[in-house]
Amino acid sequence: MAVLRTEGLTKQFGGLTAVDDVDFELAGGELCSLIGPNGAGKTTFFDLLTGALDPTAGTVEVAVREDTDGERADGGSATGGSVGWIDITDAPPHATAQQGLHRSYQVTNVFPTSTVLENVRIAAQAHGDDSFRAWRNVNGFESYLAEARQVLERVGLGGKADAPAETLSHGEKRQLEVGIALAGDPEVLLLDEPNAGVSSESVDDIIALIEDVATDHAVLLVEHNMDIVMNVSDRIVVLNRGEVIADGPPDAVRDDPAVQEAYLGGYEPGDVGDDTDAEDPGDATEEGDAATDDPAGGGEPG
Amino acid sequence: MAISDPNPADEAAATPEDAVESDPTAVATPDTAWWRRYLEEHVAHVAVIALLAAYPLLHGALLASPVASEARMLLPNVETMTAVLYFGLFAMSFDFISGYTGYLSFGHAVFYGTGAYVVILAANGKLPLVPHTTPFMLLLLLGGVFAVLLALGIGVVSFRLTGVYFAMITLGFSQVAYVLVRDWGYLASSPRDGPFVVGPEGAMAPVFSVGVPFVDSLALDIGVLTGDSVVLGPLSLGTTEVSFYMVGIVVLVCYLLLQRVIHSPFGRVLIAIRENEERARAVGYDTFRYKLIAFAISGFFAAIAGGLFAGFRRSASPDNAFFFLVTGDALLASIIGGFGTLAGPLYGRLLDETIREFLSKEGTGGGLLPYLREVLPESILTVDIAGLTVQGAIETFLNGHGSLYLGLLFIGFVLFVPGGVLGYVRERLGGTVAQRVASRIRGGD
Numbered sequence A: 001m002a003v004l005r006t007e008g009l010t011k012q013f014g015g016l017t018a019v020d021d022v023d024f025e026l027a028g029g030e031l032c033s034l035i036g037p038n039g040a041g042k043t044t045f046f047d048l049l050t051g052a053l054d055p056t057a058g059t060v061e062v063a064v065r066e067d068t069d070g071e072r073a074d075g076g077s078a079t080g081g082s083v084g085w086i087d088i089t090d091a092p093p094h095a096t097a098q099q100g101l102h103r104s105y106q107v108t109n110v111f112p113t114s115t116v117l118e119n120v121r122i123a124a125q126a127h128g129d130d131s132f133r134a135w136r137n138v139n140g141f142e143s144y145l146a147e148a149r150q151v152l153e154r155v156g157l158g159g160k161a162d163a164p165a166e167t168l169s170h171g172e173k174r175q176l177e178v179g180i181a182l183a184g185d186p187e188v189l190l191l192d193e194p195n196a197g198v199s200s201e202s203v204d205d206i207i208a209l210i211e212d213v214a215t216d217h218a219v220l221l222v223e224h225n226m227d228i229v230m231n232v233s234d235r236i237v238v239l240n241r242g243e244v245i246a247d248g249p250p251d252a253v254r255d256d257p258a259v260q261e262a263y264l265g266g267y268e269p270g271d272v273g274d275d276t277d278a279e280d281p282g283d284a285t286e287e288g289d290a291a292t293d294d295p296a297g298g299g300e301p302g
Numbered sequence B: 001m002a003i004s005d006p007n008p009a010d011e012a013a014a015t016p017e018d019a020v021e022s023d024p025t026a027v028a029t030p031d032t033a034w035w036r037r038y039l040e041e042h043v044a045h046v047a048v049i050a051l052l053a054a055y056p057l058l059h060g061a062l063l064a065s066p067v068a069s070e071a072r073m074l075l076p077n078v079e080t081m082t083a084v085l086y087f088g089l090f091a092m093s094f095d096f097i098s099g100y101t102g103y104l105s106f107g108h109a110v111f112y113g114t115g116a117y118v119v120i121l122a123a124n125g126k127l128p129l130v131p132h133t134t135p136f137m138l139l140l141l142l143g144g145v146f147a148v149l150l151a152l153g154i155g156v157v158s159f160r161l162t163g164v165y166f167a168m169i170t171l172g173f174s175q176v177a178y179v180l181v182r183d184w185g186y187l188a189s190s191p192r193d194g195p196f197v198v199g200p201e202g203a204m205a206p207v208f209s210v211g212v213p214f215v216d217s218l219a220l221d222i223g224v225l226t227g228d229s230v231v232l233g234p235l236s237l238g239t240t241e242v243s244f245y246m247v248g249i250v251v252l253v254c255y256l257l258l259q260r261v262i263h264s265p266f267g268r269v270l271i272a273i274r275e276n277e278e279r280a281r282a283v284g285y286d287t288f289r290y291k292l293i294a295f296a297i298s299g300f301f302a303a304i305a306g307g308l309f310a311g312f313r314r315s316a317s318p319d320n321a322f323f324f325l326v327t328g329d330a331l332l333a334s335i336i337g338g339f340g341t342l343a344g345p346l347y348g349r350l351l352d353e354t355i356r357e358f359l360s361k362e363g364t365g366g367g368l369l370p371y372l373r374e375v376l377p378e379s380i381l382t383v384d385i386a387g388l389t390v391q392g393a394i395e396t397f398l399n400g401h402g403s404l405y406l407g408l409l410f411i412g413f414v415l416f417v418p419g420g421v422l423g424y425v426r427e428r429l430g431g432t433v434a435q436r437v438a439s440r441i442r443g444g445d
Helices: A042-050 A093-098 A116-125 A142-155 A170-183 A200-213 A226-232 A250-255 A257-262 A279-293 B016-021 B034-041 B043-063 B068-074 B078-101 B109-123 B136-158 B163-183 B239-262 B265-275 B277-282 B287-313 B318-322 B324-337 B344-358 B368-375 B390-397 B402-416 B420-429 B433-441
Strands: A002-013 A016-027 A031-035 A057-063 A085-087 A101-104 A188-192 A218-222 A235-240 A243-248 B209-211 B219-221 B230-232 B235-237
Touching: A002 A042, A002 A218, A016 A042, A016 A057, A016 A218, A016 A235, A016 A243, A031 A042, A031 A226, A042 A093, A042 A101, A042 A188, A042 A218, A093 A101, A093 B277, A101 A170, A116 A142, A116 A170, A116 B265, A142 A170, A142 A200, A170 A188, A170 A200, A200 A218, A200 A226, A226 A250, A235 A250, A235 A257, A243 A250, A243 A257, A250 A257, B034 B043, B034 B433, B043 B068, B043 B078, B043 B239, B043 B433, B068 B368, B078 B239, B078 B265, B078 B287, B078 B324, B078 B344, B109 B136, B109 B163, B109 B287, B109 B318, B109 B324, B136 B163, B136 B209, B136 B287, B163 B318, B163 B324, B209 B239, B219 B239, B235 B239, B239 B265, B239 B287, B265 B277, B265 B287, B277 B287, B287 B318, B318 B324, B324 B344, B324 B402, B324 B420, B344 B402, B344 B420, B368 B390, B420 B433
Parallel strands: A031 A218, A031 A235, A101 A188, A188 A218
Antiparallel strands: A002 A016, A002 A057, A057 A085, A235 A243, B209 B219, B230 B235
16 A cells, blocks of 8 residues: 655754654555645655655655556555565665655756756666666667657657757746656655746646646655645645644645644734744745745745 | 768669668668668768878878978878877777766876886786787787776775865876886886886887787788888888878777767766766666766776877876876867767867977977978068067967967867867757768758
């Protein structure tokens, strides 16, 4: 059933505990959103999962991969109950990627002068066995090219295949971000604010993309726009100062008093936020009430 | 690049058999014969190779023509061109690691020097277990293997670092090697001046031949003094010309091998590392291993270049093989010719050597001053302008100052043509020269 789980995951930077004793489980096929105020530890949590950072304590494990496609779609495959677990706590990023954990980045992080197609093709090549072949021309490996073109169509960049990535618009770069993660044949997609800085016209495209990829992948989404979060998520996990303070379906989380206090404090008019995250409730108000007018908060360090 | 006569596809009539054996990856004209398509795709390569191959003959013909003085002034002589080839290969190997993965290998000379010293020491009987009569081609490979081992050792330590720290630690390693060979008496009678090919005590110094090992009829000796000369009908090639061709063949083979690696899936990973190593790791590449292997490949070909250099010159010294300025010259050639273009550094080196020879002090290879002495009347050369004669001005500001103008050129390239000669051409054409010429021949865009 579950494809990814953490136990007691903790990361301390000096005296600061960025992620605090997080027990988390992600089910196959689930779209789970991770929300929380600035500095709650969302991106750090991603870094711990993918191996970009090593945790101070705790474990990260992924389920043994099913090699047949399609089983992930419903989340409950035939062998669902009895899958084994692989410990990836100390695995470096390339190893977690090989285990099916792929992420997109909050700040666009692509291969700038390569073409859009090559950006995605190189990610597709990474899960094959051909990357040490140094004698055959790369164009002879057609499966990766075909896979890459398919992914580009899916993320809506089919017409931009031959453009260098750096020439794309910001919104297109966000789509490419997701495309690169998608091309890695992920078991779990970690999307770190795919909407960051995207203009309001393009937000709908990205939402559609998130919903689309969620049909055949388990997705963990970091997102600030509460409208999007409430609409697309199967489940919401709220982080505050590194701790999970709520975990459940959107409606339950919205009504949770602890969440109201920490994060959605400004969600109801008249509630004067007296907590330390004073700036963020203000943001949430704006986004919650008038999300479509507002390019969702860009460049926030998680 | 001078590409003329784009022979349009007038061979429309193709047989069905050709279509069967055609490569499915080729998009255009699948009905032409594979070799014809191959040539079409490589017209630019063929043209450059043909130009280089014709160079000694062309140069010889021009020197016997009415424009002899001009030709002698402007064109590098064949010996210099030979140096362009082997050093060009070294610069290409430098570009392979630095231009494609983005890791500036600032100690690359250590591999060049290793290749050179292996050849000479083996010929002098100073490499244990290696007979001094070992064919030159095997010595080149042996030098390459030494360099691979060295590269793996240096790489394992150095690739823990990135950016300028990587450049510094590789520089450190090569300087350690430089000091070692400079002070190690075993290597040469005067290690500071470096070894010469003298042969072991009591034996003849071996000659180095390029070709099939152990088959005399398929190999020719290289070296200005020791090489073979060849008479083919009306054509007579001196030792320098023969050396130029033989060195050229080895360089060409090495270039084609390097190019093949660049265009492979492995090569694409190297480019991804240069573009964004963090992301390359995140999509699943263990970048450390890729970098290490690329470094070893690069070291191998640097050593081949060094071996050719030693085989042609029959001597090497710490200062022209191991010193960090040797790497500096490769960097210069790469920047001018085009970083990350593989072939570019060869053109960069060609420009470099041409300018140096044009402004050389001795004037042995032709150049500006001997030419002016020849053409200008004495009265003009001695005209006094503000206390300086024309000849004096030339000697002060031009002669022997090739490096100075090269330095200015380098600055100009870094500022205004950051892609280098070949990078600029590719940018203008919108693809590699080979691709664009091929598509133009086919009547494409």
